[in-house]
Amino acid sequence: MLTELEIHEIKEEIKLYPYAHAACIEALKIVQHYRGWVSDESVKDIAEVLSISASEVDSIATFYSRIYRKPVARNVILVCDGMSCMVMGYQSVYEYLAKKLGIQWGESTTDGRFTLLPISCLGDCDHAPSMMINNDLFHNLSITQLEDILEKYI
Amino acid sequence: MEKPLTGHIKAEGIPLNIREYEVAGGYTGVQTVLKKMQPMDVINLIKDAGLLGRGGAGFPTGLKWSFVPTGSDVPRPVYLLCNADEMEPGSFKDRFLLEGNPHQLIAGMICAAYAIQAEKAYIFLRWAYKKAETILRKAIAEAYAEGYLGKNILGSDFSLDIYVHTSAGRYICGEETALINSLEGKRAIPRAKPPFPTTSGLFGKPTVINNVETLCWISHIIENGADWFKNLGLNGEGGTKLYGVSGRVKKPGIYELPMGTVMREILEKHAGGMTDGYNLRAVIPGGASTEFVMEKQLDVKMDFVSLKAVGSRMGTATMTVLDDKTCPVAFLHNIERFFAQESCGWCTPCREGLPRVEKMLLAIEEGNGKEEYLESLKFHTTYCGPGNTFCAHAPGAMEPLQSGLEYFHDDFMRHINEKHCPWRSND
Ligand SMILES: Cc1cc2nc3c(=O)[nH]c(=O)nc-3n(C[C@H](O)[C@H](O)[C@H](O)COP(=O)(O)O)c2cc1C
Ligand code: SF4
Ligand code: FES
Numbered sequence: 001m002l003t004e005l006e007i008h009e010i011k012e013e014i015k016l017y018p019y020a021h022a023a024c025i026e027a028l029k030i031v032q033h034y035r036g037w038v039s040d041e042s043v044k045d046i047a048e049v050l051s052i053s054a055s056e057v058d059s060i061a062t063f064y065s066r067i068y069r070k071p072v073a074r075n076v077i078l079v080c081d082g083m084s085c086m087v088m089g090y091q092s093v094y095e096y097l098a099k100k101l102g103i104q105w106g107e108s109t110t111d112g113r114f115t116l117l118p119i120s121c122l123g124d125c126d127h128a129p130s131m132m133i134n135n136d137l138f139h140n141l142s143i144t145q146l147e148d149i150l151e152k153y154i
Numbered sequence: 155m156e157k158p159l160t161g162h163i164k165a166e167g168i169p170l171n172i173r174e175y176e177v178a179g180g181y182t183g184v185q186t187v188l189k190k191m192q193p194m195d196v197i198n199l200i201k202d203a204g205l206l207g208r209g210g211a212g213f214p215t216g217l218k219w220s221f222v223p224t225g226s227d228v229p230r231p232v233y234l235l236c237n238a239d240e241m242e243p244g245s246f247k248d249r250f251l252l253e254g255n256p257h258q259l260i261a262g263m264i265c266a267a268y269a270i271q272a273e274k275a276y277i278f279l280r281w282a283y284k285k286a287e288t289i290l291r292k293a294i295a296e297a298y299a300e301g302y303l304g305k306n307i308l309g310s311d312f313s314l315d316i317y318v319h320t321s322a323g324r325y326i327c328g329e330e331t332a333l334i335n336s337l338e339g340k341r342a343i344p345r346a347k348p349p350f351p352t353t354s355g356l357f358g359k360p361t362v363i364n365n366v367e368t369l370c371w372i373s374h375i376i377e378n379g380a381d382w383f384k385n386l387g388l389n390g391e392g393g394t395k396l397y398g399v400s401g402r403v404k405k406p407g408i409y410e411l412p413m414g415t416v417m418r419e420i421l422e423k424h425a426g427g428m429t430d431g432y433n434l435r436a437v438i439p440g441g442a443s444t445e446f447v448m449e450k451q452l453d454v455k456m457d458f459v460s461l462k463a464v465g466s467r468m469g470t471a472t473m474t475v476l477d478d479k480t481c482p483v484a485f486l487h488n489i490e491r492f493f494a495q496e497s498c499g500w501c502t503p504c505r506e507g508l509p510r511v512e513k514m515l516l517a518i519e520e521g522n523g524k525e526e527y528l529e530s531l532k533f534h535t536t537y538c539g540p541g542n543t544f545c546a547h548a549p550g551a552m553e554p555l556q557s558g559l560e561y562f563h564d565d566f567m568r569h570i571n572e573k574h575c576p577w578r579s580n581d
């Protein structure tokens with residue numbers, strides 16, 4: 001079930017559009033903001049608020065890469081694997097993180113602390129290699145800095 | 155040298171607030187437009203200046219605006235959309251403008267909206283641009299507080315609201331009709347044209363979509379005139395251009411230079427040349443969907459016409475340098491993996507073809523390639539090319555591949571004959 005607050009926020013978004021289902025992406029973002037990801041149950045709940053079918057909400061949710069349909073850890077690490085970061089050596093950043101955390105692309109640590117995902121180009125190519133953790137950008141990365149960066153996230 | 159777009163961007167990184175930008179003359183274009191010009195005058199001025207869209211295709215901006223219907227029976231509201239999705243690998247110029255001088259964009263959008271008589275505007279912002287989002291929201295709030303946005307701007311009968319929409323992530327959102335679908339809360343799948351957005355766009359209303367850098371020009375052109383703009387360029391196309399350089403150069407970054415500046419000059423003089431120990435092999439001139447420019451072609455002028463003449467494209471004009479320590483096959487695989495992942499799945503050549511291209515490149519890179527793959531890859535450059543797909547995504551993906559197959563033929567053959575990547579053994 002969605003919380004009162006989530007429903008309220010979705011209804012506020014609906015007001016900005018000519019019809020309710022136009023707020024679908026915003027509704028998904030709101031639910032993900034509070035829950036970290038969007039479950040099957042949430043998909044159904046959102047569909048109800050927007051008066052559209054759950055399968056329609058799901059087709060939209062699965063289309064966009066920043067809507068997570070599977071649970072993610074408390075902190076999501078997005079390592080840029082775009083072409084400029086490749087030239088500048090993102091592979092060594094990935095290999096370090098994968099080894100240190102014992103996970104590969106798409107996986108989460110068992111303690112629920114980190115999920116490791118690739119991302120294509122963060123628009124920060126002049127400071128490659130780049131990565132984001134949650135909303136924070138880190139760039140000009142060298143593997144010697146990575147341990148200190150990870151420590152900021154619990 | 156004049157740097158109209160970046161002149162007010164401070165090195166320490168905090169953008170001018172609205173008062174400071176007003177003092178610098180940044181909002182005089184808005185005053186002029188609202189007090190002294192008719193919408194048609196603005197369109198004609200931008201046409202005269204010859205401003206070409208900075209989103210990649212170089213479409214004339216004034217001409218695009220003139221397609222918006224006018225008169226009392228026009229469906230309302232009319233929309234202005236600022237394309238700030240910037241997701242093409244290797245592109246980082248719009249981020250620089252958004253973070254560095256948000257009021258320049260807002261002033262430009264007010265003038266552009268007045269020209270097409272739009273009453274609602276959206277900035278479609280890439281989700282990853284968190285810093286830009288904070289800066290933009292603050293700047294928009296300042297503009298409302300000072301009476302530059304909202305009802306009856308500066309006492310005129312023109313009203314405009316600007317909203318920020320953050321994307322939920324997918325490269326195809328940057329394609330203008332997919333962007334419209336995304337703003338409507340749908341999957342970002344391109345729409346058939348015609349109807350063009352200028353007649354039927356967002357929610358079926360007339361809509362103009364322009365790139366960030368394009369819109370940043372508008373109030374400068376109003377303040378300084380069409381001739382001023384034309385004279386900024388070196389080779390017939392007006393204005394300055396934000397050129398970017400990334401890869402193994404000494405000073406990667408954004409450089410605002412006259413349109414038509416020679417590529418070699420940008421790379422060697424401004425970006426400081428190659429990092430010691432690395433040699434340049436080729437350049438992707440403007441994002442992953444543009445064709446390689448080889449070392450022997452570096453004297454090309456960077457403008458829309460000249461780059462086309464050497465078989466490439468300006469795109470976003472943010473260059474990625476391919477150096478001699480990076481395997482070109484692995485580099486191409488990286489590019490095609492991106493395009494394969496980002497296909498929206500609507501048409502078969504793109505949905506089925508791009509993953510096949512990606513797999514063949516991976517096989518070659520890993521030493522499992524066969525010579526006939528090269529034929530098949532070549533076939534795909536036409537199969538996924540212009541005319542066979544619904545939008546420019548797959549044809550764009552084929553541009554670096556087509557030129558890469560030709561320019562790096564020997565490197566491909568070495569992978570196939572030696573059954574491993576020659577660059578990996580160097581490790
Ligand atoms: C797959 C694809 C992605 C695109 N991404 C962007 C983008 O991120 N930003 C942009 O301004 N234009 C992008 N474009 C171009 C837009 O469709 C459109 O031409 C442009 O925003 C128009 O602005 P302009 O006339 O000011 O250049 C993309 C096009 C395609 C086919
Ligand atoms: S070319 Fe690709 S991205 Fe464009 S509409 Fe077809 S499937 Fe979608
Ligand atoms: S390729 Fe990594 S930030 Fe652009």
